[in-house]
Amino acid sequence: MASTFALLITPVADFDIRDTYADTFSVIDASAPALSVGELSTQRGDGIFESIGVSGGHPQEVMPHLERLAHSARLCDLPLPNIEQWREAIAIAADACGEGEWVIKLILSRGIEHGPTPTAWVTAAPAGDFAAARRDGISVVTLDRGFDSGAPGRAPWLLLGAKTLSYAVNMAAIREAKRRGADDAVFVSSDGILLEAPTASLVIRVGDRFVTPRPGAGILHGTTQISVFSFLQAKGYEAVYETLPASALPRVDAAWLVSSVRLAAPIHTVDGTTLPMDSALTAELNAYLLSPRD
Known part of the structure; x- marks a missing residue:
C-alpha cells in the first residue's frame, strides 16, 4: 500500500x-x-x-x-x-x-x-507520532495575534473564523515558539483575551470546571474540543465556553491543546510558569479520542 x-x-x-x-x-x-x-x-x-x-x-x-x-x-x-x-x-x-x-x-x-x-x-x-506530547506534555508561550477581540466583527474580510489555506502566520507562530524554547504557542488578542493555538483549541481546568475560549473573536470552533466537552459532560463535569483573560492561563489547575491529529496534549509550562498536569485524565481523554466517533 x-x-x-x-x-x-x-x-x-x-x-x-x-x-x-x-x-x-x-x-x-x-x-x-x-x-x-x-x-x-x-x-x-x-x-x-x-x-x-x-x-x-x-x-x-x-x-x-x-x-x-x-x-x-x-x-x-x-x-x-x-x-x-x-x-x-x-x-x-x-x-x-x-x-x-x-x-x-x-x-x-x-x-x-x-x-x-x-x-x-x-x-x-x-499521522505523526504524538505519543510523547500526549504522555509528557508540552510547553507553550503566549503570542500577540495582532488584533483585538472586536476585529472579526469590524473586519469580516479578515476571515478570522475560517480554516483557510493561508497558514503562513500559524506556522510562523510555531517557529517563534520554538525560537523561545517552547513546543507551541497560544494566541492572545491585543486587548488581552485568550484565543487558541495555531493548530489546536485550548481547554483549561479550574477545579472541576472545564472552559474553552468562546468561539468568535477569531477563534475556530474546534471539532476535537467539542468531542472533549462531550466526554467531560458525560462524566459529570461542567464544560463551558467563556471569554478568558490571558492572565488566567498561568493560574489554572490544568490545560490542554486539543486537535484532530495530536489529540489532547497537556500543557506543563506557560511562559516559563509550571502548570499541574492530570496524567490520569489525559490518558482517559486520549483513549476516548482514539475510539471511533462520528
Whole structure:
C-alpha cells in the first residue's frame, strides 16, 4: 500500500451516492504533479481545508468537519461543498488507510483563475507520532495575534473564523515558539483575551470546571474540543465556553491543546510558569479520542 493516497473530486451540486466512481472521483499519484500552473488560488491561499484524524481505519468526527468546511466556504464566498459527495470521498480515502493513526485532509480552493469550477481533493497519509506530547506534555508561550477581540466583527474580510489555506502566520507562530524554547504557542488578542493555538483549541481546568475560549473573536470552533466537552459532560463535569483573560492561563489547575491529529496534549509550562498536569485524565481523554466517533 502506498504511504499516501490522493483523490481528486469533480464538484457536483446534485451528487447521488449511486453515481459511478469514475464520474465524480479520480485517484491520482500522490507523489506526482497534480495541479495546473494556473491554480493560482491555491498558491495565494485562497481556499479552505480540514484535517480528519483516522484511528483503526475509522475517520473521526466526519460531519463536524464537513459542517466546518461548509462554514469556511460561506465565509470565503466559495461554492458550498456537497456534503454527501465529500462523505463518499472521505470513505474512499479511509479505505486506503492502513493500521494505526492517519490523517485525511480535505482541500477546496477557488480553482484556476477565472475558471468555471473550484478545485477539490482529498489526501490520506500516516499521522505523526504524538505519543510523547500526549504522555509528557508540552510547553507553550503566549503570542500577540495582532488584533483585538472586536476585529472579526469590524473586519469580516479578515476571515478570522475560517480554516483557510493561508497558514503562513500559524506556522510562523510555531517557529517563534520554538525560537523561545517552547513546543507551541497560544494566541492572545491585543486587548488581552485568550484565543487558541495555531493548530489546536485550548481547554483549561479550574477545579472541576472545564472552559474553552468562546468561539468568535477569531477563534475556530474546534471539532476535537467539542468531542472533549462531550466526554467531560458525560462524566459529570461542567464544560463551558467563556471569554478568558490571558492572565488566567498561568493560574489554572490544568490545560490542554486539543486537535484532530495530536489529540489532547497537556500543557506543563506557560511562559516559563509550571502548570499541574492530570496524567490520569489525559490518558482517559486520549483513549476516548482514539475510539471511533462520528
